Every structure is written in C-alpha cells, then in structure tokens.
C-alpha cells in the first residue's frame with residue numbers, strides 16, 4: 582500500500598490542468614467518492630492494525646496534496662478564463678478607422694464628359710500655354726489694339742515690353758490655342774490638314790471674386806477648319822453636344838452677338854436647367870441661360886495664321902466649365918469650386 586500511495590503522490594505532483602474540462606477530470610480521478618484517494622482510504626480498513634497509523638498519516642498528506650493542487654488549478658483556470666473574456670483578441674464592435682476615398686472634382690467630371698462627347702464625333706484634344714503673349718491672346722484673334730472688346734477681358738500682365746503685341750499675360754480665354762493649332766497646320770510639311778479639336782484649359786481675368794465671377798476659371802474651346810465648313814455644321818455640332826450633355830429635350834437658341842474673332846457670331850443659350858424654362862432667379866426669369874460663344878472664324882484670323890480664307894472656312898466656340906457645372910449640378914456659388922471644402926466635394930462621390 583505504501584507503494585500505491587507513493588505512486589499516486591508522484592502522479593498528482595506531475596499532473597497539469599489548463600482548462601475547465603481537465604480540472605473536472607482531475608477532480609473525478611483523485612477527489613470524488615470513487616476517486617483514487619478515497620479508494621485508498623477504503624483499503625486502509627484491510628491493512629494490518631499496526632500499520633494503520635503510519636498509513637493513515639501518509640494518506641492524509643496525499644489527500645492534502647490532491648486538494649491543495651486542485652485549489653491551485655481551479656484558481657489558475659478561473660483567472661485565465663476571466664482575462665480571456667475581458668480582453669477578446671478582436672473587438673468586433675470597435676468602429677473601423679474610415680478609409681476615405683478621394684472624389685473627382687466636379688469640374689474634372691464635367692470636363693471629361695465634354696471631352697468624351699466631342700471625341701465621339703471626331704474631335705481631338707489640344708493644349709496650349711496659360712502664360713501667353715498679347716498677340717496669341719488678342720492680336721491674332723483680331724482684337725484691334727484699342728478695341729473696347731479688350732476691356733471685357735481685363736487680365737494680369739506678367740511683363741510689359743516695348744512691342745505691345747509681345748507683352749506677356751495670363752490668357753483670358755482658351756482661344757489662344759486656336760491660333761497655335763492653325764500655325765502648326767500652316768507649318769506642317771504635308772501642307773494643310775483639317776483641324777477638328779477641342780481645347781480645355783484654365784484661364785484668368787482681372788475680376789473681383791464673387792458668387793458669379795472669379796479671377797481664374799476653366800473653358801473649353803472648339804475649332805473646326807476645313808473646306809466647306811458652314812454655319813449649319815456649327816449648329817448641328819452644338820445641338821448634338823447640348824443634348825448629350827444635358828437632356829434630349831433641352832431647348833437651344835442661337836442669339837446674334839459680337840466677337841472680334843468670328844463673323845457672324847452667336848451666343849448659345851439653353852433652356853434653364855433649374856426651372857425648365859418657366860423662370861427663376863438663375864435664369865433671371867427669362868427661361869434661358871447662356872452657355873457658350875461661337876461663330877464662323879473671321880477671315881482675318883485665318884489670314885493671321887497663314888490659312889487662305891478663300892479656300893478654307895471654319896467655326897469655333899468657347900464655353901466656361903464652371904458655368905456648365907453650375908447648371909448641371911445646381912451649384913449656386915462659383916467660389917465653392919476653389920475652396921476644397923470636402924463637404925462640397927463629397928457630394929460628387931460616385932458620379
């Protein structure tokens with residue numbers, strides 16, 4: 582019996598318990614009514630009378646060991662369960678750090694849409710300088726030196742020179758790119774080739790900043806030069822453009838106007854997108870809003886670019902992207918475009 586006690590003693594000392602199930606197994610094996618320790622106490626009855634005292638002492642210390650270890654195991658298991666439940670490795674209720682996606686600027690959205698519409702009908706995209714000489718911005722476009730039309734487009738001069746046409750300025754419109762394109766064609770080795778381009782870009786004017794005007798904005802210019810290009814082509818092109826960009830039932834009207842670089846010239850109005858033509862403060866109760874200037878390229882401009890006006894004709898147009906975006910998305914204040922307030926920009930998410 583001493584041997585069994587010693588064996589059990591060693592076994593209990595070596596036992597390990599790491600969870601509730603093992604704790605229960607331990608209890609059943611050593612401490613329950615049918616456990617090994619109890620069994621040994623039972624067999625004490627059959628031991629020789631003179632050995633009982635010593636064996637009894639051995640059994641008691643075995644029982645104490647079994648109970649002490651049980652208690653220690655129990656505390657350890659409870660403690661580990663508590664830390665496990667109070668600190669889960671992943672807290673699924675924790676709000677995620679938002680992964681904010683950038684949005685396209687509304688002006689970029691509209692610029693790209695305009696480009697898409699014109700590319701589909703055979704226009705390509707051209708580019709030109711924003712810092713320009715007086716000649717390309719005004720002179721070549723048939724603005725006479727002291728013509729009042731210059732007054733409408735006051736700008737920022739970067740450099741004054743002895744030759745006024747060489748004065749350097751920030752361009753007031755994208756029409757300068759027309760001149761540069763026509764010059765390229767004049768100088769191209771294969772002689773004249775048709776021009777059918779649109780020219781988006783940034784322009785500048787010396788204007789007080791308000792809800793309706795800014796010192797910087799964006800335009801898209803268009804030009805088509807070839808043999809036999811007529812006013813009908815201009816109308817067809819712009820009708821198509823307006824119906825694609827706005828809606829099929831948007832009404833369009835051509836209103837006679839004046840630009841130094843076109844003859845005849847027309848301003849293009851569309852039925853107000855806000856009130857549908859019935860009159861509101863955006864259309865100043867006329868039902869119409871102006872979106873572009875246009876006309877047949879003035880023969881003087883063609884001559885300035887070395888193109889023979891007896892052989893070639895063309896039309897041109899120019900429009901403000903801010904203006905069109907205002908109408909399309911009902912933006913009431915031009916300044917919003919340049920303030921980079923994300924509360925404004927986010928409204929164009931997903932467009």
Ligand code: DAH
Pocket residue numbers: 753754755756802803840842843873874875876896897898899900
């Ligand atoms: N450049 C003109 C402006 O900024 C707009 C314009 C009108 C452009 C008629 C054109 C055109 O090409 O033919 O007010």
